[in-house]
Amino acid sequence: EAALMDLLNFMYSNTLSATTSPALLDVLMAADKFEVASCMRYCSRLLRSMPMSCESALLYLDLPSSVLMADAVQPLTDAAKQFLAGRYKDITK
Numbered sequence: 001e002a003a004l005m006d007l008l009n010f011m012y013s014n015t016l017s018a019t020t021s022p023a024l025l026d027v028l029m030a031a032d033k034f035e036v037a038s039c040m041r042y043c044s045r046l047l048r049s050m051p052m053s054c055e056s057a058l059l060y061l062d063l064p065s066s067v068l069m070a071d072a073v074q075p076l077t078d079a080a081k082q083f084l085a086g087r088y089k090d091i092t093k
Contacts, residue, residue, distance in 0.1 A: 003030040010039045021047060021056055025063070032067045040072035048076055052083045 003026035006018050010027070016039075018024045024043050031039035047060065057080035067073055 003027045007031055007034065007036060007039055010042065011036060014042075016042065016046070021050060021059070025059070028073070029064075029067065032064075032070060037070070037072050040067075040070055044073050044076040048079050052079065054084065054087060056080075057083045 003018070003023070006016050006023075006027050007030045010016050010031075016024070016027060018027050024047055028040055028043040028047075031037075031043060047056075050056070060076055060080040061068075061084075063073070063077075068077055
């Protein structure tokens with residue numbers, strides 16, 4: 001419910017009250033369901049600006065395929081892939 005209300009708020013004011021990764025992911029999922037590409041781009045940009053960890057990168061890559069295939073989310077998934085590739089560049093160490 002909170003994600004949907006935040007999505008509606010974004011549609012009218014271009015702002016989100018969600019500030020944590022899980023809350024932004026919920027809004028991103030709602031935006032995908034209702035095809036609000038501008039909100040998806042905004043959520044993706046906010047998530048990319050947050051510090052990335054292995055857990056968050058894996059969480060971003062585990063989104064449903066409909067979300068992962070959206071053009072608005074491609075920069076986020078690319079950043080997650082790059083983070084993981086850099087983190088595990090040399091697995092022999």
